[in-house]
Amino acid sequence: MTEALVNINGVISPPEEAKISVFDRGFLYGDSVYEVTQTYDHCPYMLDEHLERLWFSASRLDMPIRYSKEEIKKQIALTLKQLKSGQVYLRVIVSRGEGEIGLDPKLGVKNNLVIIAKDLPDYPRDWYEKGVGVIIADVLRNPIDALDPNVKSGNYLNNVMAMAEAKKRGAFDAVMLNSAGEVTECTTSNIWMVKNGQILTPTMGSGILSGLTRKKILALCQAHHLNFAETVIKPQDLREADEIFLSSTTKRIVPITKLNQQTLGDGTPGQMTKHLISLHDDLVEKQKKRDQELWAPVLQALGR
């Protein structure tokens, strides 16, 4: 049985009772921001960084958040406390709130805070040992000057449509291009390639989310003197890549061994990808310790 709880503005309930007003602007317009992380051993992973980005997204949408970061942490802790599982998927959503119907954001007068926590089983080992397949979607990524992909908002139809294409073509995920035909990102992860020993990933200018795992991998490349660059990548570059992989907070680094149903190289995860998975796994272990230290005072404040 899946174990799950939802916290809405401090009220914790089982999923089937977790409801929000139909006048909430998150429901009417997708006028909300969100973050997803997970817990390891009952402790949220990189929560400070995720909350930092939540605030960044909100500021880009000119959305004041009536909760403090400390209050959100406390509500997360209260929710996790009631869950048996130590490894849970954690989604934090802040909507602009309810009000009279109308596009003017000033009508949303009071945020709704929704925390979804649910048991997160380990992902299939096959993803990591054999790799996954992606396609290049026909639907283009939203451009920066219309709806910046670097804002994590409740407007996700663009990605939903790309994912629908992926599923129809039997793929794990879809790579999205911008209007200049440049590679941007997958529907919920950043994308990387390796060519002649160099690690490449699209620049922020291509229109992507500044992924936290992306940042960690860039820092790892720097620390370990690996040859890397943030650059413009075209579909042709991906097709000619030696290795491809994707990165996300919950999935970490997943090797990609098929592009548009074509097997890449010998069809197995590449050496550099495996090297980075190993380096990143070590980093996650260090981060987990740091997270526990940062989480302890939050739990203490609850009197646990």
Place this chain on the structure above:
Amino acid sequence: MTEALVNINGVISPPEEAKISVFDRGFLYGDSVYEVTQTYDHCPYMLDEHLERLWFSASRLDMPIRYSKEEIKKQIALTLKQLKSGQVYLRVIVSRGEGEIGLDPKLGVKNNLVIIAKDLPDYPRDWYEKGVGVIIADVLRNPIDALDPNVKSGNYLNNVMAMAEAKKRGAFDAVMLNSAGEVTECTTSNIWMVKNGQILTPTMGSGILSGLTRKKILALCQAHHLNFAETVIKPQDLREADEIFLSSTTKRIVPITKLNQQTLGDGTPGQMTKHLISLHDDLVEKQKKRDQELWAPVLQALGR
């Protein structure tokens, strides 16, 4: 007091009790379609055309609708029956439904149907007699190949951000441009201009919603042998226009007398705009009669 009711999958409740699951994809991703119309004398205006467009939007998102049009009409009638007001704002939302969290649209297994009906007071006479002011927004309209503006979906942040710019600059609404710098539409209405006696409005190719009032006005122009064209319009054309106006189902035709805080012409609604308002008002009266005839069998089926 505002009189309002919400019908969720056939259950009618007051607004404060109208709630939807936080797992609804409409709330999580804006993965929903919607239509807005109004009633005159307890009868929905152009409901068949609005439901037709709702189905069109859903088909573009590959979203099956588990309700029939007849069932939705019946639910609208049951809701209206409980309202005193004969003139109500009517919003019909169909979300892809609930399911496991994940972008794959197949996870949304059962639509949620939400009908919001609330008293609609007449709009201020000033809008029509003196005209309103619009600005040209910095944020660009979503492009057709990313998120087509001709799909009326729950992803409305793009328009929310443009409306926020309008409000900040003291304007009634914002005109949005596409990435080629062409005029598209306002945040919830189509835009028109008059130059040397010719009536002009952006082509569908500019990336706009195929407005039902827009269609009516085009038909009026044709029937009355007025000189008109669907064409590419640039901001400079708007600035040099003799008249500008906007059109929407509930607002009908509203003269625009200010652009970017600059007064247009003598600052009063133009002759052609007033002529079209008068022609369109006559058309609305005819449409109301047709609507009553179409609505009678729906009411009869309820045994009213």
